[in-house]
Amino acid sequence: MTDKELAKQIVNLVGGKDNVNSLIHCVTRLRFKLKDESKAQTDKIKNLEGVMTVVKSGGQYQVVIGDKVTEVYNQVMPILGLKVDDDTNESASDKNTDKKSIWNSLVELLSSLFMPVLGPLASAGILKGILVLCTITGLMTEKSGTYMILYAASDAVFYFLPIILGFSAAKAFKTDPYLSAIIGGALIYPQMVTAYTAGKSLTFMGIPVILMNYTQTLIPIVAAIYLLSIVQKYLKKIVPKQLKGIFVPLLSLVIVVPLSFLIVGPITSTLSTWLADAVLWVYGVAPTIAGFILAGIWQLAVLLGLHWAFIPIFLNNIATKGFDPINAMLYCTVFGQVGAALAMSIKAKDPKFKELSISATISGFLGITEPIIYGVTLPHKKSFLMASIGSAFGGAIAGFSSAKMFGGFASGGIFGIPMFIGNHGINASFIGFLISLVVAFAISLVLTLVLVPGVKPSKKEIKSENTTVTDSEIESPLTGTIMSLSSVNDEVFSTGIMGKGVAISPSLGEVYAPFDGQVVSVFPTKHAIGLKSKDGIELLIHLGLDTVNLKGKHFDTQIKAGDEIKAGQLLEKFDYQAIQKDGYDIIVPIIITNSKEFKNINILKHNQSLTHGDDLLEVSNNVKTDITNDTVLTNA
Known part of the structure; x- marks a missing residue:
């Protein structure tokens, strides 16, 4: 199921x-x-x-x-x-209403604006690139009906971008999406575009209007919808409830559309042009160095969410200049990751990892890098570094060659390559761009093959094959009194449904690492920690019963998911007395959640006080007939 x-x-x-x-x-x-x-x-x-x-x-x-x-x-x-x-x-x-940092708020805004349209933008851009390739090779002519229909499909998303972004911006600014789309439509209304093209002069109530072509633009509509969100909030306060359905939209259009043509549009269009000029000026100073640095750190920037700050720059360059050199330098980073992933698949001795890395490599060629990054290179950090080094050299070559992306937005992979062919056809810049992809792939592949060790089968898999495992001991993570799991007043734990283990009534509000391993999870409300030992033992430490309802109150974690831990390391502090005063049971179930993978779980202490660090449990796949059933929880 x-x-x-x-x-x-x-x-x-x-x-x-x-x-x-x-x-x-x-x-x-x-x-x-x-x-x-x-x-x-x-x-x-x-x-x-x-x-x-x-x-x-x-x-x-x-x-x-x-x-x-x-x-x-x-x-x-x-x-x-x-x-x-x-x-x-x-x-x-x-929902928690804690204030977000300015950067987090900006990233959230940019992602909410552009994430919904990146797929259509990328697919339309790829189609544009394919059409350019078809005309260059003589498979189609620009006057053919097939070309005209497919070009309309590829160009519509860019031409009508203000309408699409208007809808997207409305969701980001929490205002009316349909009214926002209408405002985007007004900015690119055919008569207004024709008036601009013909050089006509217009006035609004005697005020001169600076006409501009807003097709394919993005910043003016975003600013206009932000203005709409403010206007609508004010109108909803002053317009009588019975009239809101008609007069709030009416007054919004009457106010926002003229202001967009008079003030918002001209100012933001000028700022857009200045931004594009500034970016291209910086790029022009040292394109080779810029390519090396940007491509070298790009995948790390993606992991940190910093890439959202660049996407508006890519699109703005296309809208104002018709091309973008920045994404051309960064495009090779996908192929750098693919090269590293392929190398890891070649060297892998673990059959499961080999299968994962091969499938990730194939998806990487198609422009989908998440399986590579999160499943192959990032978990094996050295290979991620090799991919970044290869990408840096690829980016330098793209910058040196003055490679550019034309008329769209390419998200990566082999299908986006035609987007880097300009109106002049296959020239030196495009050839340099192709070389940048090959170089990034080849260097990443070779460096990973030479410098990164192959992935071997995990200890856990070796153990399951041999079914003979050295005993593993688990130290007590708490100070207190040990109790049987059956005494816990929660049938999920007491009946062993979640796994075998023990419970501790704490006398000290501190949790320590019971073994060397890794933090698998720290629940957001901090009342539960999931750990995994180097021997493959998965342990759940559940601080109190129903304490999820405290929503983190009285808990102070010292670690986060993914952290490596050493036995005896402080993991968390909790005020067990305050928890008890709030009416919650402070008993701490300690559960081996993958109990079924082990033959025996030996409880080393019974009904006595213990200090954190004392031996608590012994886990083994060996059958021990000399230990009584009271001492051993057997899964065999």
């Missing part, structure tokens, strides 16, 4: 979306607040494939999923018609 199918069945069996007041999730379970719990078909939900059990506690109807809870939650929320904040896992009504 897929996550989406499971989500649909859960929603249906809890009584449908109309029976759900709200939904959050913790590290293991979906936590519904239902209008009427009697409508939920608990037995049927428990029997669903992918559901471990159902718990009713604290006014919540909790469907226990396990480690796939986030994926299922992400499928449930659209069915319920709710939005979620990825950082807090709360529905929109509970």
Whole structure:
């Protein structure tokens, strides 16, 4: 059963979306607040494939999923018609209103403006490039009907960009998207474009209008829609409720469209031209050096979200100058990643990694680099560095060759290459651009083959093949009193559904690393930590019961997901006394969530006080017949 199918069945069996007041999730379970719990078909939900059990506690109807809870939650929320904040896992009504940094706000704005249109822009740009290639090779003529129809399809998104961006900007600025599209349409209305082309002079109520051609522009419409959002907020306050439906849109058009032609358009168009001139001037000073630096750091910039600041520059250069040299220098970075990924697939001794890297390499040639970056090169940092070095040399060659992108936006891959052929056909600049791709690919491939070790099968896989494993010990992460898991007042833990383990009643509000390994997850509300040892043991430390409802209060994490940890390292502080005063059980279940992968889990201490760092559990795949069932939790 897929996550989406499971989500649909859960929603249906809890009584449908109309029976759900709200939904959050913790590290293991979906936590519904239902209008009427009697409508939920608990037995049927428990029997669903992918559901471990159902718990009713604290006014919540909790469907226990396990480690796939986030994926299922992400499928449930659209069915319920709710939005979620990825950082807090709360529905929109509970969303945290903490202030964002200026940079984060800018990145969020730019991504919301351009992310929805990047796909159409890239596909239309590729089609334009293919048409140029067809005319150069004589497969088509510009006067043929086939060419004219396909060119209309490729050019429409750019010509009518103010309308499309108007709709997109409305969502970013939380205003009327259809009114925004109309304003974009007004800026490129045929009679206004014709008046500009003919050099006519116009006035609005006696005020001279500076006519401009706003087709293919982006900054003027974004500024106009921002103005619309301000105007509409004011109008909604002063227009009587009974008249808002007609007069708010009417007055918005009467105010914003003239101001766009009189003030907003001319100013932003001039600024757009200045920006393009400034960028091209900087590029012209030392294009080879610029290409080397920008291409060398580009994939890192993408990882950090800094690339959103460049996308408006690419598009603005195309809109104002008809070409862009910056993306031409950066295009080779995709092929740098592909070269490194191919090298990693050649050297890999782990069959699973080899299969992953081969498929990622193929997708990289098509311009999809996420599988390469997140699955191949970034986890093996040295190969990511080799890809960046190869890309730097490719970018330098593109800069030296004065390579340019024409008439669109290329997102990467072999299908975008024709976009770098200009009206002059295949010339030295385009040949230099092709060389930049080959150089980035070849250098990254060779450096990775020579300098980066091949990926070997993980220890966990070797162990499963041999079924003989050296015992692994887990230290106590807390100071307190050890208790049996069965004494925990939560059946998800006490019955062992989540896995085998123990519980500790803490006497010190500090959590320490129980082994050398890695932090897999830190739940946003800080009440649960997922760890993985170097021996493949997956451990969940759950601080208290139902403490997800505290939303991070009384918890102070010292680590984040992805951190490497050493045994005895401080991971988190928590005020267990304050948690208890707030009415929550402070018992801490410590669960080996992949218990089924091990033959034995040996509890080394029983019903006694212990200090963090004391030996707590011993995990092994060896069958030990000399230990009693009270001491060993056997999965064999």
